[in-house]
Structure formats: C-alpha cells, structure tokens
Amino acid sequence: xxxxxxxxxxxxxxxxAPYDPPPGSYPPPAxxxxxxxxxxxxxxxxxxxxxxxxxxxxxxxxxxTxxxxxxxxxxxxxxxxxxxxxxxxxxxxxxxxxxxxxxxxGILIGGLLAVALLAGGGIWLATGDEDEPAAKGGGHSSxxxxxxxxxxxxxxxxxxxxxxxxxAETAAVNAQRKPGESKLLWLQKAGVDLPELGEDVxxxxxxxxxxxxxxxxxxxxxxxxxxxxxxSLRLPANxxxxxxxxxxxxxxxxxxxxxxxxxxxxxxLQMVDLTTGRAGWxxxxxxxxxxxGLSDLAMAINGDTVTVxxxxxxxxxxxxxxKVQFGKLPGNCQPFGFASGPVGIAAxxxxxxxxxxxxxxxxxxxxxxxxxxxxxxxxxGWQVAQIYSADPPVISLKGEKxxxxxxxxxxxxxxxxxxxxxxxxxxxxxxxxxSRGSNLDSCVGVAAGANTFYMATDAVDIKVGTANxxxxxxLSTGKYKWSVTSPADQPLTPLRTxxxxxxxxxxxxxxxxxxxxxxxxxxxxxDVVLQHPxxxxxxxxxxxxxxxxxxxxxxxxxxxxxxxxxxxxxxxRSIAAFGN
Numbered sequence: 211x212x213x214x215x216x217x218x219x220x221x222x223x224x225x226x227a228p229y230d231p232p233p234g235s236y237p238p239p240a241x242x243x244x245x246x247x248x249x250x251x252x253x254x255x256x257x258x259x260x261x262x263x264x265x266x267x268x269x270x271x272x273x274x275t276x277x278x279x280x281x282x283x284x285x286x287x288x289x290x291x292x293x294x295x296x297x298x299x300x301x302x303x304x305x306x307x308x309x310x311x312x313x314x315x316g317i318l319i320g321g322l323l324a325v326a327l328l329a330g331g332g333i334w335l336a337t338g339d340e341d342e343p344a345a346k347g348g349g350h351s352s353x354x355x356x357x358x359x360x361x362x363x364x365x366x367x368x369x370x371x372x373x374x375x376x377x378a379e380t381a382a383v384n385a386q387r388k389p390g391e392s393k394l395l396w397l398q399k400a401g402v403d404l405p406e407l408g409e410d411v412x413x414x415x416x417x418x419x420x421x422x423x424x425x426x427x428x429x430x431x432x433x434x435x436x437x438x439x440x441x442s443l444r445l446p447a448n449x450x451x452x453x454x455x456x457x458x459x460x461x462x463x464x465x466x467x468x469x470x471x472x473x474x475x476x477x478x479l480q481m482v483d484l485t486t487g488r489a490g491w492x493x494x495x496x497x498x499x500x501x502x503g504l505s506d507l508a509m510a511i512n513g514d515t516v517t518v519x520x521x522x523x524x525x526x527x528x529x530x531x532x533k534v535q536f537g538k539l540p541g542n543c544q545p546f547g548f549a550s551g552p553v554g555i556a557a558x559x560x561x562x563x564x565x566x567x568x569x570x571x572x573x574x575x576x577x578x579x580x581x582x583x584x585x586x587x588x589x590x591g592w593q594v595a596q597i598y599s600a601d602p603p604v605i606s607l608k609g610e611k612x613x614x615x616x617x618x619x620x621x622x623x624x625x626x627x628x629x630x631x632x633x634x635x636x637x638x639x640x641x642x643x644x645s646r647g648s649n650l651d652s653c654v655g656v657a658a659g660a661n662t663f664y665m666a667t668d669a670v671d672i673k674v675g676t677a678n679x680x681x682x683x684x685l686s687t688g689k690y691k692w693s694v695t696s697p698a699d700q701p702l703t704p705l706r707t708x709x710x711x712x713x714x715x716x717x718x719x720x721x722x723x724x725x726x727x728x729x730x731x732x733x734x735x736x737d738v739v740l741q742h743p744x745x746x747x748x749x750x751x752x753x754x755x756x757x758x759x760x761x762x763x764x765x766x767x768x769x770x771x772x773x774x775x776x777x778x779x780x781x782x783r784s785i786a787a788f789g790n
Contacts, residue, residue, distance in 0.1 A: 373781075376396070376397035376398055376399055376437075376783065377396075377397075379397055379749070379783075380394050380395075380396055380397050382745075383743055383745045383746045383749070384743070384745075386743070386744075386745035387743045387745065388743070388744065390741055391723060391741050391742070391743040391744065392725075392740050392741055392742055392743065392788045392789055392790050393743070393788065393789060393790060394742075394743060394745075394746045394749070394786065394787075394788055395436070395437070395764065395787040395788060395789050396436055396437030396785075396786075396787050397437065397749070397783050397785070397786050397787075398432060398437050398783070398784050398785040399780070399781050399782060399783055399784055400425070400772050400779050400780060400781075400782045400783075400784040401780060401784075402425060402426055402428060402779070402780065403777060403779070403780055404425075404426055404772065404773065404774070404779050405426075406775075407773060408771055408772055408773020408774065408779065409425050409426045409448075409771065409772060409773070410425070410449075410644040410645055410646060410770065410771050411423055411424070411425045411768060411769045411770055411771060411772055411784070412424040412425065412449055412451075412452035412464070413452070413757075413768065414757065414759060414766060414768050414785070415455070415456045415462060415484055416434070416759070416761060417431075417456060417460030417484035417485045418460060418485050419433060419434050419435065420432065420433065420434065420440055420460075420484060420485060421433075421434050421766060421785070421787075422462075422484045423768055423784065423785065424445075424449045424452060424464060425449065425772065425784075426448055426449065427444060427445045427446075427447060427448050427449070427470075428442060428443065428444055428445065429442070429443045429445060429449070429464070429482055429487070430442045430443075431484060431487050432785065434761070434764070434787075437785070437787060440487065441486065441487030442487070443482060443487045443488075443489060445464070445466055445480060445489075446466065446470075446480070446492070447466045447467040447468065447469055447470050447474060447478065448466065448467050448470075448474075449464050449465065449466055450465050450466060450467055450476035450507070450646050451464070451465030451476060451506075451507040451509050451518075451646065451649075452464050452465060452509060453509045453510050453511040453516060453550050453649070454510065454549075454550045454649055454651050454652055455510075455511055455550040455551065456484055456511060457511055457513070457514060457529050460483065460484040460485045461481060461482070461483055461484065461490070461529050461530070462481070462482050462484055462511075463479050463480065463481045463482075463509075463511070463516040463527070463529055464479070464480050464481075464482060465478070465479060465507050465509055465518065466478045466479070466480045468494060475497060476507060476646065477494055477495055477496070477497045478492060478493065478494050478495075479492065479493050479494075479495065479516070479518070479527065479532070480492050481529065481532065490532075491531060491532035492532075493527065493532045495518065495525050495527075497520070505520030505521040505522070505546070506520070506641075506646060506648040507519065507520060507646075507648070508520070508546060508547030508548070508648055508649050508650050509649060510547065510548035510549055510550040510649065510650070510651065511529065511550050512548060512550065512551065512552065512553070512554045512577035513552065513577055513578065514528055514529050514530055514578070515527070515528060515529065515535050515554075515577035515578055516528075516529050517545075517547075517548045517556075517577065519545060519546045519547035519548060519556075519650075520546060521546050521559065522544060522546075522561070523537065523538045523539075523544045523545075523546075524544065524545040524546065524547070524548070524556070525537050526577060526580065535577070535578055535579070535580065536579060536580030539580055539582075542560050542561045542562075543558050543559070543560040543561075543569075543571060544558060544559065544560075544561075545557065545558040545573065545575060546558065546559055547597075547648075547649070547650040548575070548577070548650065548651075549597040549599075549600040549650055549651035550649075550651055551600050551601065551651075552601075553574065553600050553601050554574060554575045554576060554577040555572070555573070555574055555597055555600040555601075555603055556572075556573050556574070556575050557570065557571070557572060557573075557594035557597065557605075557650060558570065558571040558572075558573050558585075559571075559593075568593065569588075569590065570588040570592065570593045570594045571585050571586065571587055571588060571594075572585070572586040572588065572594060572603065572605055572616075572618065572622070573585045573586070573622075574622060583622075584621060584622035585622065586618055586622045586623070586624075588607060588616075591609050591610075592607045592608065592609045592612075592614070593607065593608055593609070594606070594607060594650075595607060595608040595613075596637075596639055596650055596651075596652075596653050597650045597651050598615070598637070598653055598656045598658065598663075599656075599657075599658035599663070600651065601620075602617065602618070602619075602620070602625075602658060602660065602685060603617070603618040603619075603620075603622075604616070604617050604618075604656075604658050604663055604685070605617075605618065606637070606653070614627060614628075615627065615628040615663075617663070617685050617688060625685065625686065626684075626685060626686060626687055626688030627688045628663065628683045628688045628690075629688050629689060629690065630683075630689060630690035631665075631681040631683065631690035631693065632667050632670075632679045632681055632693055633667070634667045634668045634670075635665050635666070635667055635668075635681070636655060636666055636667055636668040636678075637653045637654065637655040637656045637665060637666070638653065638654055638655055638755075639652050639653040639654075640652040642755075643755040643770035643771060644770055644771060645771070654703060654705075654757070654758075655703050655704060656704060657704035657705060657706050657707055657712060657713075658685070658707070659707040659710075659712070659731060660685075661684065661685050661686065661731075662682050662683065662684065662685060662691070662707075662712075662731050663682070663683045663685055664680055664681070664682050664683075664704040664707075664712050665680070665681055665683070665704065666678055666679070666680050666681075666701070666702065666703050666704055667679045667680070667681065667693075669701070670695070674698065675698035675699045676698075676699055676700075676701050676717075677695060677696050677697060677698045677699070677700075677701065678695075678696050678701040678702060679693045679694065679695050679696070679702075680693060680694050680696075680702050680703075680704055680712070680714060680729075681693040682712075682731070682733060691733065692732075692733035693733075694729055694733070694735075694736050696716070696717075697716075697719075699719040699720075699722070700716050700717050700718070700719050700722060700724065701717050702714045702715070702716055702717075702727065702736075703715045703717070703758070705726075705758060705759075705760060706760075707731070708728075710730060710731045710732075711728045711729065711730055711731065712728065712729050712730075712731060713726060713727070713728050713739070713760055714726070714727045714728065714729065714736070715727075715758040715760075715765075716738065718742065718746075718747040718750035718751050719747065719751075720747065720751075721744055721747055722744055722747055723741060723742035723743050723744045723745075723746055723747050723750065724742045724747070724750050725738050725739070725740050725741045725742045725765070725788075726738070726739045726740040726760045726765050727739060739760075740760070740763070740765055740788060740789070740790075742765070742788050743788075746786070746788075749783060749786055750767065750786065752782075752783065753767050753768070753769055753783075753786070754769050754770060754771055754772070755769065755770035755771065756768060756769060756770070757769075757770060763789055763790065764787055764788065764789035765787070765788045765789070766785065766786070766787050766788075767785065767786045767787075768784065768785050769784060772784065
C-alpha cells in the first residue's frame, strides 16, 4: 500500500500496492485514494476468486489460548512477543515460493561476519550445500543414542570460571534499586560450551511453574519463582526447529537432527514433557526432493497436533503419542506452515507447471485430519510471508519490492487491508534472528486484538536517537487510528493485548532500565506497568534479539541466539526475570 496523501512512503518497511479486488470478490471497505509510491500502483495482492476451494465459513471463534496460566497472549498474538526494538526494518517475508531456504550453509562464513550479520538484521540465505534430504522410507542405518529417560538435576553451573555468579549479580543489582523500580528476580547463565559460531535459542515456553528453553543439544527447565534448575534433558542430537507454543498440558515437540554428524539433516522429532523434563516419543520423517530438502522448517502446535511445514508439504503428528495425523494432501496445493494456537490457520503454495510454488493460499485446516475448512486465494504476484495473527487472521504478504498486510474475517473472506500511519514499520521474525527454523507465527513488533492491530516503526530520526512509534489500525476498515511515541533512546515494541490495553516492551538504555508499558486500545498516554531497575540496564541491553514475555506480573528476557569465544558463552546470562 502506498501512503495516504500528504505523507511520504518510507524506502523500507512501508506497505506495498493497494488492494484491487477481481470481479466477484468480497467487497472491500471504502478507502481514500492512494498516491503512487516507490513501488508503483501495481495491482493489489488479494482476491477471493471463486474456485474449487470456496470461502465457506467454519466453526471459528475467539477461542482462548489453551491452558497457559502464565499470561500467554490470546491466539491473535501467538507470535513470540517482543524483543528490544529491531535495528533494521525488512519487508517481512521469506524467499519466493513458500517455505524458507536458509540453513547451516548460510552460517559457515566465519564467526565474526556471522555475528555481524545477525546483529544487523541480515537475512541468511543458503550459499552452498544444505542438509541432505533423508532417504525415502525414513529412518537411517545408524541409529543415534536415545534421549536420557529422565531429567538430571543440578545447580545450573557451567564449565567455566565465573567472576560473579548470577545470584551475586542479582543481589548487587537489587542493592542499588531505586523507589518505584521492580526487582531483578533472578538470572541464569547459558552454562553450555557451544560451537564456534554459536547456536540458536528456542523458547521460552511456560508450563505450570516452569519456564523452559532449548539450545544446542539441551532442553532446560527453571523455576519461574526463583530461577532454580528444575531439570535438564540432554537430547540425542542438536535442536534445529521448534513450535512457538506448547500444548495446553505442557507438551512440546522439537525438531532435532537425525544424528550428531556435522552434516545431519533436520528430519527427526522429539517430544518432551515440559513439566517433568522427561523425553517422550521420537520419530523420523521423510524429506524428499530439492524443494523439501532446502526448506527451513515451520513448526506449529494446534491442539494435540504438531505440524512440520516446508515448501512442498506439511506432515502432522499427534503430540501425545506421535501418530501420523496427515501428510501430503490431495491436489497440487500443499500447506507449508501453520500458526500455533487453537485455530489451524495455514499458508499453502501451489506447484505450477514451472515448478515454482509461487501461487499462494491462506487456509483454515483441521489439524487433526488435514481437512480444509476454507481457502482464500492470494492474487498472483503476491505470497504469504508471515501470519501475524491467526485469530483474527492478519497476514503479511510480499511481492517484488512490495509489502501489504491483509485482514480476513473468521470465515476466510476479505475484511480489510492496512493503510496509512507513520510508515517505516519494522516487524521482525525468526529469519532475522535465528540461523535455522522459520515459523510463520514468530514475528515480534506486532500484536492484534479483536478490532485493532498494532505495529512498531523503526527509529523516527536516527540522528537524534532511537525513539520510535507504535501505530494502531482499525481491523474492520484497515485505516490508521493513532500512534504513541517512545522516549528518545528507549523504543517501544508491542507484545500482546490484555483486555482493552496493549502491552509493550520499553527497551533499556544506558543507565536506564527497560520495562513493560501499556496503552488503552483507544490511544492516549502510555504508562509503565513494570519498571526494571536502572542498575540492571547493562544486563538487559546485553540480550541479543531478546524475546520478552510478561507473565503474571513478571517479565522474562531470553536470547534468540548465543555465541562467544574462549568459553565466554558459558557465563553469558541466558534468562533474566523481573518483578515485584
């Protein structure tokens, strides 16, 4: 979408071309005329075109997110909420044709360059050999060791000599607390000797009184109350993908490599009980053909089903016992990823004669059976990049040098397209922070309520500081409503909605603590809900691409990736928890 009259469209991060519905499509709401922007007045991305799928209503409602007692956002915000403000605003999306083509080859470019690319928000593309697809029939001749049958306890200490323990550092911060500031409740360190280029951090996930992260070949559960180690599970091979959410009863299925070999493919699944730390079933699945083998995985959990999506197909398994729910569906259109949560919203691509998977669909699919409930056909030239929200459905679409955000009704018909506002929007997703895995529901800097969508901008004027704006849009009309501005050096990032308020992360600055802020859905002044201590600002700012959760009055920060040299990563703080 171009910017409305009187506003200059930004060179990056702005919307693409306006909606131009084909005959017979669901009529869009009236919108003001849009001037030509830098991408030109190209035909819009959408079209509820009649066809074999139809746009039939399904049993779709504002269902609560299943069973998360620690303040997980409702389904409309099932993307991982918040990190410190993104440094560069990419037009969100993966490569053409659905699925993501990155992987290990893209990180074997030298440790320093790898870290620099990640810090700058670079997109990592495959530059050479990729993980080899598994042979047909699944399984492998040399079976890897089984995961340990039970978790191991301990005190969370790593290998290296630590200059100050997490507990001592926590106490030192709290001794300098000022009136009105929260406590630094606890810190944890990574405690793992990682490979030279570092490893992705998956999670956090919350189950009962436990917060869980996965990194390298270890899954670890800590007490939410005091950060003490509750359990640690050694995986049989490295973690390589993971869903954004667990099941309602605290079960998770991780993507892991099939062996400990350096070129092992990511084609195994391992179930873990997040409450106890015990390993459950393990299963291999087939990755067959170039499209499949080169795709990053998009994993999701919907009810008792875990899906593993890639360009050419999605495989679904029952979380409780590993039973296959469905595989390749009839026809030439296959889902390449779902969004986690109670409603099975998926993106699908269709293999054309050119074998390019460029025709895209948004679908609601029964995760237990694979039955398609409704289909929305995306107009030619546009592709599904991300699912910002599944309930209500808010979809990021991309084309060549253009970007648009589509809003659907609960039955899959067109509702609106977002337009206007301050521009220079900067949501950030898995592909910007992790080297492997590319979930469709992983974006931060966006949040959705029943009637309003929120999105952060990049810095308004980098010459005078990193202040940014958070803009609000009416989901029924797509029109810009209002925005709030952050302090000069502490950008704001939407996390999720709670009642009639938007919760946001206020980034830390030098000698200024971050925190959690809120603003009414009607706009106005924003207030600080939880003020992190200034004495912890250096700790807070050290988190790379942090994921922020606000859970029952406590905030949690974790990394998206950890790396270091000379065992520095062992002592690196991996989780920080704040509260009163």
